[in-house]
Amino acid sequence: MKALLHLNKYFYKYRSHLIIGIIITIIARLFLLYTPRYVKQIFTVIENYFSGNITIDVFKNDLLEAILYIIGAAIIGAILTFFMRQTIINVSRYIEFDLKNEIYAQYQKLSLNFYKKNRTGDLMNRITEDVTRVRMYAGPAIMYSINTITLIIMVIFYMYKASPKLTLYTLVPLPILSIIIYKLSKEIHNRSTVVQEYLSKLSTFTQESFSGISVIKAYGLEAQTSKNFNNLAIESKNKQVSLAKVQAWFFPMMILLIGTSNLLVIYIGGMQYINGEIESIGTIAEFLMYVNLLTWPVATVGWVTSIVQQAEASQKRINEFLKIEPEIKNENTANTKIEGDIVFNNVSFTYDDTNINALKEISFSIKTGETLSILGKTGSGKSTILDLISRLYDVKHGNITINNKPLKALNLYNLRDSIGYVPQDAFLFSDSIKNNISFGKIDATNDDVIEAAKNAQVHKNIIKFKNGYDTVLGERGITLSGGQKQRVSIARAIIKSPKILLFDDCLSAVDTETEEKILKNLNKISKNKTSIIVSHRVSSAKNADKIIVLDDGKIVQEGNHESLINVDGYYKELYLKQLSEKS
Numbered sequence: 001m002k003a004l005l006h007l008n009k010y011f012y013k014y015r016s017h018l019i020i021g022i023i024i025t026i027i028a029r030l031f032l033l034y035t036p037r038y039v040k041q042i043f044t045v046i047e048n049y050f051s052g053n054i055t056i057d058v059f060k061n062d063l064l065e066a067i068l069y070i071i072g073a074a075i076i077g078a079i080l081t082f083f084m085r086q087t088i089i090n091v092s093r094y095i096e097f098d099l100k101n102e103i104y105a106q107y108q109k110l111s112l113n114f115y116k117k118n119r120t121g122d123l124m125n126r127i128t129e130d131v132t133r134v135r136m137y138a139g140p141a142i143m144y145s146i147n148t149i150t151l152i153i154m155v156i157f158y159m160y161k162a163s164p165k166l167t168l169y170t171l172v173p174l175p176i177l178s179i180i181i182y183k184l185s186k187e188i189h190n191r192s193t194v195v196q197e198y199l200s201k202l203s204t205f206t207q208e209s210f211s212g213i214s215v216i217k218a219y220g221l222e223a224q225t226s227k228n229f230n231n232l233a234i235e236s237k238n239k240q241v242s243l244a245k246v247q248a249w250f251f252p253m254m255i256l257l258i259g260t261s262n263l264l265v266i267y268i269g270g271m272q273y274i275n276g277e278i279e280s281i282g283t284i285a286e287f288l289m290y291v292n293l294l295t296w297p298v299a300t301v302g303w304v305t306s307i308v309q310q311a312e313a314s315q316k317r318i319n320e321f322l323k324i325e326p327e328i329k330n331e332n333t334a335n336t337k338i339e340g341d342i343v344f345n346n347v348s349f350t351y352d353d354t355n356i357n358a359l360k361e362i363s364f365s366i367k368t369g370e371t372l373s374i375l376g377k378t379g380s381g382k383s384t385i386l387d388l389i390s391r392l393y394d395v396k397h398g399n400i401t402i403n404n405k406p407l408k409a410l411n412l413y414n415l416r417d418s419i420g421y422v423p424q425d426a427f428l429f430s431d432s433i434k435n436n437i438s439f440g441k442i443d444a445t446n447d448d449v450i451e452a453a454k455n456a457q458v459h460k461n462i463i464k465f466k467n468g469y470d471t472v473l474g475e476r477g478i479t480l481s482g483g484q485k486q487r488v489s490i491a492r493a494i495i496k497s498p499k500i501l502l503f504d505d506c507l508s509a510v511d512t513e514t515e516e517k518i519l520k521n522l523n524k525i526s527k528n529k530t531s532i533i534v535s536h537r538v539s540s541a542k543n544a545d546k547i548i549v550l551d552d553g554k555i556v557q558e559g560n561h562e563s564l565i566n567v568d569g570y571y572k573e574l575y576l577k578q579l580s581e582k583s
């Protein structure tokens, strides 16, 4: 129960709902318990009438009164039960809502490394399935526990009052019922976990095969894919059948044990009546009703125990994520102005998950208004430089400064807000083109969006779509070409007019003519901004104020286009190669 203590703050938050719910539950059970006593009264009235103790008028009167009480109590009990669910179950929904938001907010705070170390499926599971299991504890488990406790206390009290001996005999099978239900619930849980695993395997497989349908078709692998799907589906079906087998035991076991209790009441109650130990046959009827009233709550003891165990395990998994401290912390909450020169001073960087030494003693500087171009073979550390500037990772060796201030001394949110970053793989959301572009500036007007798209040389493509800027992208929308995606992604970065522009090889899918136009526009809009352009093309680098060439994490060449084409090395080779390709 230790992990579930995390929920206490929420129980406290919704304490008034809970207290009202508990009071209503107790009152509702009180009304429910009217019925057996009035049933007994009906039997007594009938017995009295047939033994001639009361007249027909008194008999009718008493009978009507008992029936009206039963109907009245049932109606009030039903109304209160409705409110019991409305209060306690609603609290569990509020807690589910709060907990999901808490986890989501924590996910947003965590650093990129966290996402590298954990699988997306696991992240999703904790915010969906685990929260659902915890909700079952916060709602149904608590409601049934209160219900069971109040009902058991009250029923045993009334039973004991009516016949202590009969009470003892009738209660004997109930703990057995509870244990059996507990064991069954546990087994059902274990098997349904396996079923869930297979369902998610099936949906991942299906999703992947739909996303990769073009590859499957191009390689003619339709039959093989169907066979793999079928094998997975067969395994999934077998697990479902095995779950259904255990579930099928649930109600027969309940019926058997209720039947046994009923038989005991009738047999022992009957014997007691014959021996004159109980005064009315109505007591047997009353007991039969008590036994039936008790059955479900007693069964739920086992069920609730298993729910609490599952919720505990789920909350433990959730807590593991909630207590992770973000690796990248904002150490300055005051607003800091981000502007100026970027300086790398002997920066070395190793990714701790792969232990790859991506940067080795890198030093360079770039002034406000200048453009730096970074070239180098694949895997030479170009993207890593950009990631370090945006503080997606923190440097441990050497230091990076902006306007003479170490990166960590700047307000992290100001820093990121001042950066327009275009990643290597242009990720766009399943939303309209307009919203994808204005993502970079929430209060952007239509004119801002159009201007950014024009500067990114994608406006002409967008207006050709039937819905123009309202065209929806993604699964249910249209698919943009690689170059179009890159340009929308550029528009998203430049719309907010950031102080620092980071372009990570984001012109690779654009033809050289368009590339040139984009670079020209960039030149225009980045007058007092600092731009860093990572590229594999000389055409992207040639106009930069400074060019550095990386190889295996080290700077091997530094200069500008004119100086670098005159010395032997990677840049000159690349220049000559690309020049001959062009001609």
Ligand SMILES: Nc1ncnc2c1ncn2[C@@H]1O[C@H](COP(=O)(O)OP(=O)(O)OP(=O)(O)O)[C@@H](O)[C@H]1O
Residues within 6 Å of the ligand: 116, 351, 353, 354, 356, 357, 358, 376, 377, 378, 379, 380, 381, 382, 383, 384, 385, 424, 505
């Ligand atoms: N998140 C990461 N975790 C672990 N290792 C990484 C990570 N990102 C990059 N690396 C490794 O660091 C090295 C430098 O990668 P980086 O992405 O900076 O190279 P790059 O020059 O941008 O390459 P490319 O031109 O192919 O994009 C590579 O060996 C890469 O495998």
